[in-house]
Amino acid sequence: GNSVTQMEGPVTLSEEAFLTINCTYTATGYPSLFWYVQYPGEGLQLLLKATKADDKGSNKGFEATYRKETTSFHLEKGSVQVSDSAVYFCALTYFGNEKLTFGTGTRLTIIP
Amino acid sequence: SAVISQKPSRDICQRGTSLTIQCQVDSQVTMMFWYRQQPGQSLTLIATANQGSEATYESGFVIDKFPISRPNLTFSTLTVSNMSPEDSSIYLCSVEAVQPPNYGYTFGSGTRLTVV
Numbered sequence: 001g002n003s004v005t006q007m008e009g010p011v012t013l014s015e016e017a018f019l020t021i022n023c024t025y026t027a028t029g030y031p032s033l034f035w036y037v038q039y040p041g042e043g044l045q046l047l048l049k050a051t052k053a054d055d056k057g058s059n060k061g062f063e064a065t066y067r068k069e070t071t072s073f074h075l076e077k078g079s080v081q082v083s084d085s086a087v088y089f090c091a092l093t094y095f096g097n098e099k100l101t102f103g104t105g106t107r108l109t110i111i112p
Numbered sequence: 113s114a115v116i117s118q119k120p121s122r123d124i125c126q127r128g129t130s131l132t133i134q135c136q137v138d139s140q141v142t143m144m145f146w147y148r149q150q151p152g153q154s155l156t157l158i159a160t161a162n163q164g165s166e167a168t169y170e171s172g173f174v175i176d177k178f179p180i181s182r183p184n185l186t187f188s189t190l191t192v193s194n195m196s197p198e199d200s201s202i203y204l205c206s207v208e209a210v211q212p213p214n215y216g217y218t219f220g221s222g223t224r225l226t227v228v
Contacts, residue, residue, distance in 0.1 A: 034216060043118070043204055043221035044155075089154065093217075099145075100206075100217055102154045 002027040006103035021075040023090035031092040033073040038087045118220030132191045135205035140185035149202040195227045
């Protein structure tokens with residue numbers, strides 16, 4: 001079946017540091033890939049997505065590239081801010097399949 | 113993309129009671145999804161709710177424990193029945209946005225349930 005494996009947290013970084021959160025997946029064919037963010041006390045928000053190989057999703061300074069050859073969708077940001085502190089979830093689905101498969105989430109804390 | 117209003121945002125309930133969570137969408141959607149997020153865990157799909165038919169439950173979830181209603185294309189409820197402390201979780205509803213290029217899923221803000 002489909003699965004998503006995320007880098008274990010928690011991750012603690014200083015403000016302005018470079019961020020990478022690893023995500024790899026197991027699936028057949030070409031799933032769509034997503035990063036969701038959950039700020040403290042809130043629900044999930046879509047951060048970015050990519051629907052085909054080599055696509056790069058980007059939003060709020062975050063980027064992730066759909067790498068079919070390595071089945072990866074790593075999340076990166078060049079300079080993190082305290083406001084980026086949240087839990088980040090990698091997820092996949094197939095268009096028409098409807099169900100999202102989530103990774104376990106990575107808690108990120110940015111310290112000033 | 114669709115905007116979802118979910119309520120209540122949080123509740124503290126006694127064991128053995130039931131809680132109904134409501135999810136209202138500002139546009140008509142075919143499918144609505146209910147997820148559970150146990151403390152410190154990822155999200156697990158409970159069931160998929162289609163208008164006019166019974167919900168489809170995932171393995172490990174049953175209708176008697178989590179009855180779902182879907183009376184129209186903009187509304188759904190999830191009831192957590194005969195609650196125990198193990199049901200303490202965040203419950204979220206979600207809908208699919210199918211219009212390119214905004215394909216993806218939108219989530220409600222969640223209901224944080226504590227069972228005592």
